Amino acid sequence: MTNSFRTENDSLGSIEVPREALWGAQTQRSLLNFAIGQDQIPMKLIYSLARIKQAASIVNNRLGTLDDNKRDLIVNAACEIAMGKHDAHFPLSVWQTGSGTQTNMNLNEVISNLASKATGKPLGSHLPLHPNDDVNQSQSTNDVFPAAIQIATVQEIQTTLIPELDLLIESLTKKSNAWSEIVKIGRTHLQDAVPLTLGQEVSAWSTQLSTARERIEVSLRELYPLPLGGTAIGTGLNSPKNFDSEIATEISLLTNLPFSKANNKFAIMGSHDGLVNAMSQLKMLAVSLLKIVNDIRLLSCGPRAGFSELQLPENEPGSSIMPGKVNPTQCEAMSMVCMQVIGLDTAVTMGGGGGHLQMNAYKPLIGFNLLKSIELLHDACRSCRKNMVEGIRPNEEKIAKDLQQSLMLVTALSPKIGYDNATKIAKYAYETGVSLREAAVNFNYVDEDEFDQLVNPILMANPKSK
Template identity: 65%
Template sequence: MTNATRTEHDSMGTVQVPEQALWGAQTQRSLNNFAIAEDRVPTPLIHALARIKQAAAIVNARHGLISSDQCSLIVDAAAAIAEGHHDAQFPLRVWQTGSGTQTNMNLNEVISNLASLHAGEALGSHRPIHPNDHVNRSQSTNDAFPAAIHVAAVDAISRRLQPELQQLNEAFAIKAEAWGSIVKIGRTHLQDAVPLTLGQEASAWRDQIGTAARRIDTSLQEILPLPLGGTAVGTGLNAPRGFSVEAAAELQQLTGLPFTTAPNKFAVMASHDGLVNTMGQLRLLAVSLLKIANDIRLLACGPRAGLAELHLPENEPGSSIMPGKVNPTQCEAMAMVCTQVIGLDAAVAMAGAGGHLQMNVYKPLIGFNLLQAITLLTDACHCFRVAMVEGMEPNRARIQRDVEQSLMLVTPLTPVIGYDKASRIAKYAHDQGLDLKSAALDLGYVSAEEFDRVVDPAAMAAQQG
């Protein structure tokens, strides 16, 4: 794009716009006035808003509010935007007006100018399609922009995050099955505890992921209903009767997702509790993933001076100074992602609480954080699975050694000889450097045969319930 400009007009006067840009005066004003950092409105949100423009045009034409030719021009231009052909024409920062008005107008202006190019008219002429009168017909930013957040979030979760969570769940399920017979020492308070199997430990990770995925899926039921059709404050002013229902039906057709119209537009426009709830479920997923990543890096710590129960894939050198060092880098990347998502959720919660009366003016922040969290979690889960989980293996020799040396194997003796005697066996074994059986026999509390019958690590690890 050259430095040449053209003169654009809006209700506030004239603005100089880059000559070849498809945006117009209102977009340029936002670029000039909100040059804050480099965080752009997420591309998936732009694409979702373009789908809304398609749906609105179809319904408007059906009601005779725009002509069939105007409808075709809007639909074709919006489809091209939704398919990613004009991403460079949406340069606005997240940190703009809290309603997202300038991004909504960015869409309207680009669609108008694409129509002008198609018709052989000059950019900025608003012929044959006007950004407000035609592209924005029957809409307000106040209903269209949050509807776009809903559409983008449901699409990204349904088509990207949930399939990745399913694959991660399956990867842990494979490990849980394969490791079902490996008896190991459990740990509570980071101290030795009674045995379980490595498969049981992995099954906890599997089910944490499965439960988190179900929570997220349930949260979508609250954001499938759209505010579209509420226009400025929820009344539907300037939209034809039935617009909201018809527009939601068109979005179903365009996206293949089961969107409906919200029964109370006042509720979903004055607040964004559904989006806050979905973000909260992403935070819970991050909490689970952080716990899992921390478990795995603890179990893999070593290789000689730590627990060293797991061998992780060696993907890259771990140190610029220590030769041969390999680190649990996937765990570390996941931990950073999860920490970031937890922070994003805190901001969304504050933003959700920050609305006043009929409108929340933190919409770009909510959309940005929500979509960023979905992307971070999706990509991190993919890398975590492919570069680590699928390739990690148990250190059977180390696990067996730790089982044999554990003092907590004394626990099943408690019902036989009582807690106090069992405790004395453990303490005596530890103080004298003996194994439990030798300590028990020295103290004369049980016979060798009874000890072997009662102290069976595999039986202890068998699920009792």
């Protein structure tokens, strides 16, 4: 049993670490002290931290504070980590110190031990790289951890969420164009209203998502300035001159994204308003998606005792007791994801406002909730598009029947006969069960030809085309 561990040392003394683990003493203490839940620091955040270590070593070498050999060892190890080759060695819980110090040290220790392995030195020897003096040179958790959240958030939104959102918008736009001639009854307050086309109704959904997309992209501008080089509290203590601008440039080259140095690092390190704003825009996307799938759920309800204007793909049986029942499961899954994201946004909002003085101590929560929200929204958009939106079909027979029976078509008569007289026609038709046409002729407000000319659902849905 003794052979399964090695002894490592830090400022608090010695501690046993699993013999083959690439992490060291501080990571091991975190594993023991923060055994809280199953949520671990997202690997996307780990990869961004690795790129920061890589960039820092290059800049430190260029500025003359790190030799070529140590730079190359850090770069090689960081690249391997960023490529996902050592994921098992980053086991820490989200629920740790609010700065993320243990995760930063997890990176430093793993890089140090990868260098030890590469040069034939014992794990934990801190040779030839010291976790703090070399790997963490010119850095503090307080500037690298929020920078890593910013980098990971921008990358995941740009490369994962936005492309999938574009596909969903495209799919809805295709439906809107295909259904531009299908006139149906509108509804306000869940009551019958004047006509519109099914294409117009769906166009609202695609535009909602396009607007949400634009909001998200605008929010990213605030995340490009990085606090790197601010070290502990924003002053840049223990980092060489120009380190901040040079590492921002290096990160920009590594990611192919326009990252830059923050002009005021105190603002970004003492608060994370840009991250809170980005999370808020993810929440707004969730709000839009929730409205859309609730609309789809209503329009597809039935099949015989509801609106039944839309027919959804039948993906799986809907009931364990009712034969033949099919439910709007994609709408339900998306709804739950949206509500989860809205809840995660509330936590990020509270975390963003919960910092004190020169440091916000809710960094792991903010980073975890942002990346989890991006993942959930991406996956839900993809599932919703592939398993529902692309296969939705209009029930044109039901749509036409509801349109013909609508009393709100009488609205087209108001300019000719006045609001009060039009109201009489609608009430008479409803109480007697006759058609609007019959009711209008009965009151002698218009003749049959005038009625047919004025009450034209196609023209009512496109009044400017007259």
